[in-house]
Amino acid sequence: MKIIKHIFIFCFLATTLTSAQNKEITLEEIWQGAFRMERMDALHSMKNGQQYSVLNFDRASGSTTVDVYDYKTLKKVKTLVSSKDIEAIKYFTNYTFSDDETQILLATDVESIFRRSTLGKYYIYNTKNNQVILVAEEKIQEPTFSPDGTKVAYGYDNNLFVKDLESGKTTQITSDGEKNKIINGITDWVYEEEFGFVRAFEWNAASNKIAFIRFDETNVPEFSMDVYGQALYQTQHVFKYPKAGEANAVVSLHIYNVKSDKSAEVKVDKAYSDFYIPRIKWTNDADVLSAHYMNRHQNALDLWMINANTNTAKLALAETDKAYIDVTDNLTFLKDNSFIWTSEKDGYNHIYHYDKDGALINQVTKGNWEVTSYYGYDDKSHRIFYQSTENGSINRDVYSIKLNGRDKKRLTKSEGTNRASFSADFSYFINTFSSASTPPEYTLNSAKSGSLIKSIKDNDKLSEKLLDYKTSKKEFSTIHVNGNDLNMWMIKPADFDESKQYPLFMYQYSGPGSQSVANSWNSANDYWYQYLAQKGYVVVCVDGRGTGFKGADFKKVTQKELGKYEVEDQIQAAKKLGELPYIDASRIGIWGWSYGGFMSSNALFKGNDVFKMAIAVAPVTSWRFYDSIYTERYMTTPQENPSGYDENSPINHVDKLKGDFLLIHGTGDDNVHVQNTMRMVEALIQADKQFEWMIYPDKNHGIYGGNTRLHLYKKMSNFIDKTLGDKIEKPKTKESVKSEIKG
Structure with missing residues (x-):
């Protein structure tokens, strides 16, 4: 009797375990937070x-x-x-x-x-x-303490104010601010989006001066979006948006003296009249301000040192590039006002040390790999801490190195993505580690050796939870395409059978300097890819030419021709993958969002003999419709480069459409305007091409809120099933393909 009972329990547990491991991910679980991380x-x-x-x-x-x-x-x-x-x-x-x-x-x-x-x-x-x-x-916007803690400066209604915390008095330090005309100390739309900052004012170390950038948007064309809301009549959101080749805001640099309650404009002797000021930063000297000035083409960047007392400026550093220069926050002033700077001037992003006058002391890091984050400098140990791709372009590790470029140490040990947050005295760092197989874990480490001190937080519960689901490994490899070894990941169905053929669904983003093939933990989309793999799709992502972290030449090859080489790589990769015995070359699809939507549209049109379907979410359909800073960085202006704009814009290739096309956009997208989709729709109609499309009212570039994301992914999943999954219940075998050919 005991033996029978034990056999029953064993069978029950085995059945339960097998059943649990076959649990399938649902769209509802993905978008309702079932896989939320600590x-x-x-x-x-x-x-x-x-x-x-x-x-x-x-x-x-x-x-x-x-x-x-x-x-x-x-x-x-x-x-x-x-x-x-x-x-x-x-x-x-x-x-x-x-x-x-x-x-x-x-x-x-x-x-x-x-x-x-x-x-x-x-x-x-x-x-x-x-x-x-x-x-x-x-x-209010961007309230910021003065270094001595006695005041707070902030932006309100396009002007700057200072509140004295001791007296309670508030002083308005600019008065000409006006909506859609003048902004003081807060960036305009295009600076915020493309230079990545909002607060355009800075306190000096002595708390007696504030440097700020003034934006004159008067001549910038306006863009308007209908906001449908719930009322009887829609309203309009009108804002200044400089499209490629159009007038930018005229920027000027000013310094406000707290004691005298007066501001003075700073002027530098620039070689170009149309310019950007993408960064300002006070040095350790309370009377010396540094400012980045950049030409409109963004291939010349000057670092100026400005004496706030005499209002005079001296050029400390000038960089040029045949393509463009990336703006970063890595400028760090040491006690002697020498400074640390990062640059791609040797072909890879590395760290440099200059004296206070801009003379090069030494190149700190060197090699055919990229510095991806600069964490800081410890003046006690004379060490710089940074993150890099030295252990492979899809991985990230944390390193330290002496200021003189010697005694480099790898501080992280696990292969994947490591990110550090250092203690103020650089004695410890909290490392956030994840990989494609390990959800984020937080550990305390020694900054001197990198050795583990203690575990802080992990996501073991999530790992255990996922054991119940039928998931597949994300396999990393490279694919040789158009003379380059491109990084790739692939997710196959958990019950993958090499003797069968599967539809292929490709994802990419492909924008300049981006990376989609990275050894890090799942995003929400990765769970969606697992969901698709469960249904019988092979899902693949390839980072083609133009993407980042493999050197400047690889990244900047797309200059003046966005959408040419990147699309060629996706088409060729799809062809090569279609030759695999387990891929059904007649059922290949591609999708992308934003730049990826631009790419997937182009891939379907130009690769109409390769791709059966494409989904484009919030796509740019012509770079003529996009903003000045981003677009001109890579394309110059439409007036200078009309063929670069037009020959690779999907809106001009709609006549080539043969497959199934789903176009999706939010009407409240202030970034990639719904104008892009409307113009694409009209072009498709006039070319007599059938397609499907979905508009999300008042949703921005992220298309979320309430039930929106779930609805969006159901829409896309259903479209994939309809266009690629018609035979997915009975995948083709090699033998059935041969018999079809004979027939």
């Missing part, structure tokens, strides 16, 4: 270098806290502030310390403007006396 939010290293703070949210009470933890023990030391103790604040979503860490700026009631910009109510909490101060009655 994270560390708003991590900040305290000045003492021995502690760090994080933002914690209590779901039960709906309150937030800023909590301090000890690096060595990882134990909570104290709570600095809790929204439960502040009557005016239900919860806050972000926090910023004053330099001495006695005051905390708390962000509440925050609403988005564009991708990076927000408006919000901000409070200052004083940790010494528990006093709470409201910075302004209105919703």
Whole structure:
């Protein structure tokens, strides 16, 4: 009797385990957060270098806290502030310390403007006396403590203000700000989107001067979008948007003197009249400001040192490139005002050390690999900390190196993607590691040796949960296409059978300097690819020419011809994959979003003998419709390069469409305007081409909110099944293909 019972239990467990491992991912699970990961939010290293703070949210009470933890023990030391103790604040979503860490700026009631910009109510909490101060009655932008902690500067209604925290007095330091005309200290739309920053003002070290950029948008053409909302009549969102070749905002640099309450414009002796100021930064000398000036083509970048007392400028560094120069935040001034800089001038992105006058001291890093993040410099050990691709372009590791370029150390050991957050004194770093097979894990490591000290947080529960599902390994390899070995990943069905043939579905983004083939953990789309693999598709991603982290030549080969070489690579890769015995070459599809939508459209039209279908989400259909900074960086202007714009724009190749095409866009897309899709639709209609399309009312470039993402991915999944999956229940065998040919 006992033997029978044990056999029954064993069979039951075996059956249950087998059943559990066959559980299939659903679209509802993906978009309703079933695979949500554990994270560390708003991590900040305290000045003492021995502690760090994080933002914690209590779901039960709906309150937030800023909590301090000890690096060595990882134990909570104290709570600095809790929204439960502040009557005016239900919860806050972000926090910023004053330099001495006695005051905390708390962000509440925050609403988005564009991708990076927000408006919000901000409070200052004083940790010494528990006093709470409201910075302004209105919703404001980018409030920033002065280094001495006595003042806060912020933007409101296109002007700059300074609040004195001791007297409570607020001073308006600019007065000419006007919507769609003049902006002071806050970037315009195109700077925010393409140069990646919003706050265009900076305090000096002595807290007595503020440098700011002024944007005169008067002559920039306006773009308008209908906002349908819920009312009887729609409204319009009208904003300045410089398209390629059109007028940009005229920018100027100004320095405000807090004591005299006066501003002065800074002028430098530039060789070009139409320019950008993509970065400003004070040096350690409170009277010397650095500023990047860049020509409109973005292939010349000058670093100027400006004396704020005499209002004179000296050119410290000038770089040129045959294609373009990337703007970064890596400029770091050392105590002697020598500075660290990153550049691609030797063909790969590396770290350089210059003296305060701009004379090269030495190139710190060298090799056929890229520095991908600069973390900082420790003046005690004279070491620079950075992230690079030295262990392969799809991987990331953290390194340290002496300022003189010697004694390089690899501080991370696991192959995959490693990202570091260093303590203020560079004694520790919190490493975030993930790979295609390992969800993010957070560990405390020694900055000197990289050795593991303690595990902080992991996603083991997610790993265990995924064991119940029928998932497939993401296989990394390279594919030789058009003379290059291109990085590729492939996901096959879990029950993959080499004797059968499967439809192939390709994803790519392909934009300049981007990377989609990376050894890191799943995004939401990766779960979607697993969902498709479960249904019997082979899913592939190939990073073609023009993508990043393989050197400047590989990245910049697409200059002046966006959509030519990248599309050629996707078409050729699809052909080569179609030759594999387990791929059905008659059922190959491709999809992409934004630049990827531009690419998938082109691939379907130009590769009409290869691709059976394509999905394009929020695509650029002609670079003439896109913004000046991004487009001209790679294409110059339409006036200078009309053939580059037109010969590779999918809108001009609609007559070649043979397969199935799904076009998707949000009407509230302030980035890639729905104009792109409307013009594509009209071209397709006039070419008498049938297609499908989906419009999401008032949705921006991300197309999300409420049930939107789930609806979108159901729409795309159904389209894939209809166009590629007609025979998926009974995959073709090699023998059946032969009999079809004979027949």
